[in-house]
Amino acid sequence: MTESQNSPSLCEAADVVVLGAGPAGLVLATLLHAAGIDCVVLERASRAHVQTRARAGFLVPNTVRILDRHGLADGLHRHGRRHGTCEFRTADGRFRLDYGTLGHGEQHHVYPQQNLVTDLLTRYLDRGGRVRFHTEALAVHDADTPRPSVTTREPDGRPARWAARYVAGCDGRHGAARRSLPPGAVRHLHDHGVTWLGLLAGTPPSLDAVGYALHDRGFAGHMARTAEITRYYLQWPRGVPADAWPELRIWDELDLRMRAAEYGPLRRGPFLERGIVDLTCDVVEPLRHGSLFLAGDAASLSAPAAAKGANLAVLEAELLAQGLVDALARGDMRALDRYSDQCLAHIWRAQEFTGWLTRLLHAVPDRDEGPESPFHAALRRSRLDSLRTSRVHQDWFAENYVGV
């Protein structure tokens, strides 16, 4: 293919090109647009797809404060619910932590991520914000210069190039921003060695608490989403496809691990979605490479046990928006220069807590596929006992559970 056949025929421009219309990209674009910064969001999927992608649900108080600060929390206050209790179930019994009354006395808001994305998108578009759906970013170029650009595949399949002053990579773990990182970027990868089957059940929650069940057969979890929809998780053999078991077998296994015979039945219903979630974490360091900035899952990924991902995405988006507005409107680079270090402090705190919770909830094999040793099983029981009995430990848990 000749050089001219390879060259994009279209060339467009914006001061900030934002890749991805998830929580990170949409909060960032909304704040930039409100400050009068010329920006565009390039999104690979359709509007319908991003508005229906069910993922997170538990939002921490800091996320709600950020959304409130910018007038973006109407839907959340109208339809979300507060949540402040979790329940651990083990062979030794069960106990509850009213984490909303511990630590700093703060609670989660439960509001499905697809509803938040719909709210953000609707508001941004209503105010004249620009989003290009069906537009896939292929690569970020010249990030080490003040004139970066992004090559894309446009909705009609033609290649295009977007010229920018800054590029915000909010396109998740497998996006173009990560693929375009220079060789010097460090990617910390850690595999917790555990896999979950993530289930979205079309049925009301069975408990008024987050349920964490520790069982010899593996972990099972319960998290409310709405009055009609509940998330369940089942620790799952790695490599086994999500559709390997029929619904009935999954419900029976959830009953068993959550000890429904002792603590009350689970409300059964159809599974609306099943997905495999390998509990891995992944942090890019630094989050800035010249004119390219990473935010959200593109910056770091954490196992969903502690529900941190969407919350970090919103926090990072606000910090990045402040930095870009200062830089573009006032020529003040200080906030942009601080961005990576500031976010990484939050990211590593979230990773540490997520790792702690993941090790508490699962038997981690001693060797490759071997069972958990009696020594490690005893350590886990002792850790859980400390959480059950020590107020100081409970305060620490609450502070980290609802914090980012």
Ligand code: RFL
């Ligand atoms: P998103 O939401 O993945 O959005 C990225 C967007 O980028 C688009 N894209 C591209 N667009 C253009 N060109 C390309 N080359 C592109 N490549 C990708 C995608 O189509 C998409 O629209 O990333 P963002 O904005 O960083 O937000 C991160 C959150 O989505 C994620 O961290 C959370 O969902 C994680 N998470 C949870 N986080 C919480 O804070 N609380 C929770 O309760 C919670 N529960 C969860 C979760 C994640 C889960 N999964 C899927 C593992 C539960 C689950 C099951």
